[in-house]
Amino acid sequence: MFRALPVARQASSKQTKGLVRISRRRLVTETTTDATPTSSTAPIKRKKRLLPRLIFYTTAATTTFYVGSAFVAFNNPSYHAFFQQRVPFAPTVLQYGKDHDWDVLTIADVIVNAYDGVSGSYSYIRKQLGYSVDETPAKAPEAKVPSKTKTAKAAAEARAGEVKGRVQKAVDALKTDVKASTDAAYDQGVKAAAIARHRGIQFTQGVEELVLEAEAALQGKPFKKSPSTHSEAPVPHDPSTPVTQSMLDSSEGEPTGPPLGNVYHAPLPLGHEPPPGFTHPPTPQPPKALAPGEPLPLVAPAVEELHSSEPILTHLAGTIDSLASFLSANPTATNKARGVLDVAKDDLSSLAQSFERLREEEKTKLEQSLDEQTREYTLKLLELELQVQDKLESQETGFRAYFEEEKAHFAKAYREKLEHELRTQSDIINERLKEEVIAQGIELQRRWIREIKLRVEEERGGRLAKLDELAANLKRLERVALDNSTYLDENLRIHALWSALRAVNNTIEAPMRRPFRDELRVLRHAAAARDDAVVGVALDALDAGDAPDVGVEPLADLASWFTTSVAPAVSRVALVPDGGAGVLAHVASYVLSAFAFRRRGLVHGDDVLSVLARAEYHLNEKDLDSATRELNQLQGTARTLLKDWLEAARRRLEVQQALELVQTQATLASLLVAQGL
Amino acid sequence: MSSTPPPKPSSSEDIVAQKYDRCLADLLVKSGIGFSIGVVASVILFRRRAWPIALSTGFGAGAAYADCDRSFNPARIAGVRVVEHPPAESK
Numbered sequence: 001m002f003r004a005l006p007v008a009r010q011a012s013s014k015q016t017k018g019l020v021r022i023s024r025r026r027l028v029t030e031t032t033t034d035a036t037p038t039s040s041t042a043p044i045k046r047k048k049r050l051l052p053r054l055i056f057y058t059t060a061a062t063t064t065f066y067v068g069s070a071f072v073a074f075n076n077p078s079y080h081a082f083f084q085q086r087v088p089f090a091p092t093v094l095q096y097g098k099d100h101d102w103d104v105l106t107i108a109d110v111i112v113n114a115y116d117g118v119s120g121s122y123s124y125i126r127k128q129l130g131y132s133v134d135e136t137p138a139k140a141p142e143a144k145v146p147s148k149t150k151t152a153k154a155a156a157e158a159r160a161g162e163v164k165g166r167v168q169k170a171v172d173a174l175k176t177d178v179k180a181s182t183d184a185a186y187d188q189g190v191k192a193a194a195i196a197r198h199r200g201i202q203f204t205q206g207v208e209e210l211v212l213e214a215e216a217a218l219q220g221k222p223f224k225k226s227p228s229t230h231s232e233a234p235v236p237h238d239p240s241t242p243v244t245q246s247m248l249d250s251s252e253g254e255p256t257g258p259p260l261g262n263v264y265h266a267p268l269p270l271g272h273e274p275p276p277g278f279t280h281p282p283t284p285q286p287p288k289a290l291a292p293g294e295p296l297p298l299v300a301p302a303v304e305e306l307h308s309s310e311p312i313l314t315h316l317a318g319t320i321d322s323l324a325s326f327l328s329a330n331p332t333a334t335n336k337a338r339g340v341l342d343v344a345k346d347d348l349s350s351l352a353q354s355f356e357r358l359r360e361e362e363k364t365k366l367e368q369s370l371d372e373q374t375r376e377y378t379l380k381l382l383e384l385e386l387q388v389q390d391k392l393e394s395q396e397t398g399f400r401a402y403f404e405e406e407k408a409h410f411a412k413a414y415r416e417k418l419e420h421e422l423r424t425q426s427d428i429i430n431e432r433l434k435e436e437v438i439a440q441g442i443e444l445q446r447r448w449i450r451e452i453k454l455r456v457e458e459e460r461g462g463r464l465a466k467l468d469e470l471a472a473n474l475k476r477l478e479r480v481a482l483d484n485s486t487y488l489d490e491n492l493r494i495h496a497l498w499s500a501l502r503a504v505n506n507t508i509e510a511p512m513r514r515p516f517r518d519e520l521r522v523l524r525h526a527a528a529a530r531d532d533a534v535v536g537v538a539l540d541a542l543d544a545g546d547a548p549d550v551g552v553e554p555l556a557d558l559a560s561w562f563t564t565s566v567a568p569a570v571s572r573v574a575l576v577p578d579g580g581a582g583v584l585a586h587v588a589s590y591v592l593s594a595f596a597f598r599r600r601g602l603v604h605g606d607d608v609l610s611v612l613a614r615a616e617y618h619l620n621e622k623d624l625d626s627a628t629r630e631l632n633q634l635q636g637t638a639r640t641l642l643k644d645w646l647e648a649a650r651r652r653l654e655v656q657q658a659l660e661l662v663q664t665q666a667t668l669a670s671l672l673v674a675q676g677l
Numbered sequence: 678m679s680s681t682p683p684p685k686p687s688s689s690e691d692i693v694a695q696k697y698d699r700c701l702a703d704l705l706v707k708s709g710i711g712f713s714i715g716v717v718a719s720v721i722l723f724r725r726r727a728w729p730i731a732l733s734t735g736f737g738a739g740a741a742y743a744d745c746d747r748s749f750n751p752a753r754i755a756g757v758r759v760v761e762h763p764p765a766e767s768k
Binding site for chain 1: 688689690691692693694696697700742745746748749750752753759
């Protein structure tokens with residue numbers, strides 16, 4: 001709804017300002033016209049909107065204020081004090097802040113916490129949305145990595161272990177090789193013996209196999225090869241004792257293990273094993289023909305001579321014997337076994353013999369090597385011995401030379417010391433001689449002086465005595481003359497002093513003010529000639545001031561000055577109070593003192609007017625001293641007015657006093673002189 | 678205008694008389710100045726009324742009286758403290 005009239009009026013009035021204005025006005029009027037119907041509800045709405053807004057802003061402001069104040073308080077102690085005391089609920093806020101470590105909060109902490117919050121919320125949201133996300137994005141890779149590394153580590157460790165084992169074996173092999181080449185002959189010998197034993201054991205191994213084969217054949221079982229022999233094949237170079245141990249273990253143990261497939265058919269040299277991976281060919285079945293009644297040949301006696309060195313052979317023999325006995329128990333199989341057993345017996349004995357042969361060979365070889373070694377080492381020993389001997393000889397010569405040097409050095413030092421001692425002794429003696437000579441000289445001088453004195457005394461007794469008398473008389477005369485002159489001088493001085501004094505007095509007592517510097521100078525001169533301390537002091541004090549240059553006021557002038565100007569002025573100020581007297585007080589005093597009675601003569605009282613009266617009286621009596629004393633008692637404004645007059649009076653009095661002093665002294669001096677110095 | 682020592686031709690007993698003379702001169706001068714200022718102010722600011730003139734003259738006279746009082750009583754000068762010792766008066 002448009003209000004046509006107001007629009008028109010406004011439009012007409014603002015037409016000159018431009019179209020834009022009009023349009024804006026239109027819009028404004030539109031909205032206002034729209035609002036006017038709802039004007040009744042607007043205030044209520046506004047109020048409603050206002051109240052929550054007010055509450056919100058108030059709460060926000062208060063919270064901000066408290067929190068901000070807490071932080072500021074933690075950083076600024078004066079604000080902290082103010083905040084704590086003046087603002088209600090402040091201590092609780094501060095306590096809360098302290099509990100939550102607000103006072104150690106820094107901007108970095110804030111940033112870190114914000115970042116953590118944001119990242120945490122981000123990850124949470126992602127999880128909620130269904131994305132797979134690491135629990136702790138920062139820590140998961142770390143967890144994965146350790147596991148991986150662990151497996152890798154384990155694998156690496158295992159491989160390392162393997163490699164290490166292999167390396168160790170190779171190293172050991174090398175070591176043992178090296179050891180064998182550098183150790184002493186004993187080790188080598190032991191090694192050789194071990195090798196020989198090993199070879200022997202290999203033979204016994206072969207025998208054992210045969211035995212086992214025999215057993216198996218007898219029992220009708222297939223021969224199972226023991227893997228223990230195979231395992232020993234690749235390690236023939238292990239260190240001696242473990243090897244023998246393992247050999248023993250394996251040879252005494254039961255043959256167990258999986259049978260290996262490949263069979264090695266080529267003929268094996270004696271004592272050698274088939275290559276790894278190949279087995280022995282199975283021994284052919286022994287013929288089983290045997291006479292039933294024939295006893296089985298025993299194997300044990302055949303190898304009895306080797307019992308001490310090779311117990312294994314004997315053991316095997318024993319086993320074979322047991323087998324034979326078993327066979328004898330079973331007569332049916334004896335014929336078959338006989339052949340086999342004979343073969344076995346022959347084989348064993350041949351083996352034993354070959355074994356013995358090998359042993360002998362090895363022994364001779366060993367002895368040869370030992371001899372070589374001993375030869376070498378003896379040569380080396382001889383060389384070293386020669387070297388050491390040479391060194392010893394050189395050292396000995398060096399020591400001898402050093403010894404000779406030291407001896408010469410000591411001899412020189414001792415000689416020097418002796419010379420020094422001689423010199424000092426001679427010096428001492430010379431000194432003593434000199435002193436004695438001097439003492440003698442002094443003694444002689446003293447004796448001569450004494451002699452002279454004696455002679456002089458004698459003379460004096462004679463002619464000098466008379467001269468003495470004459471001199472004494474002369475002196476007396478002198479004294480008399482001097483005394484006379486001093487007396488005369490003294491008198492003159494005193495006369496001069498008196499004259500000067502009189503001159504000064506005249507000047508001072510003159511009716512006009514006149515300077516008396518010249519007269520004072522003369523007086524001082526006269527007084528200085530007499531060297532009188534008191535007079536000197538007094539005149540010095542007088543001379544120091546400027547009174548002699550200016551002159552002193554005549555008494556008459558002072559009196560008239562007082563009477564005409566000073567006294568009236570002072571009496572006008574008589575009633576002014578001593579402290580804090582303003583203009584009004586002065587004016588009052590002026591007026592009232594005009595009506596005061598004037599008293600004369602020696603009036604009693606301490607007030608200003610009485611004092612003035614007394615002073616006037618004294619002045620009339622020509623007693624300046626008393627008058628000055630009286631006026632000196634006044635204080636305050638009166639005193640300031642009297643200053644100049646008092647100054648003049650005081651000056652005059654000082655001069656008078658000094659002159660009186662001089663006069664007294666002069667009188668005294670003249671009396672003394674009259675008395676006779 | 679404290680009590681300065683008098684020059685040589687005038688002696689100390691004329692101090693008070695000199696103070697009176699100075700006070701009178703001050704009064705005349707300051708009242709005159711106040712009067713003139715009052716006249717000017719009255720003409721310009723107060724539309725030719727009488728009371729500013731009297732007021733200003735009064736101000737001048739008052740200032741003169743205050744100065745006079747201070748010259749007679751140095752203790753009343755601003756910043757002066759009289760210590761109760763007979764020989765010395767601190768300034």
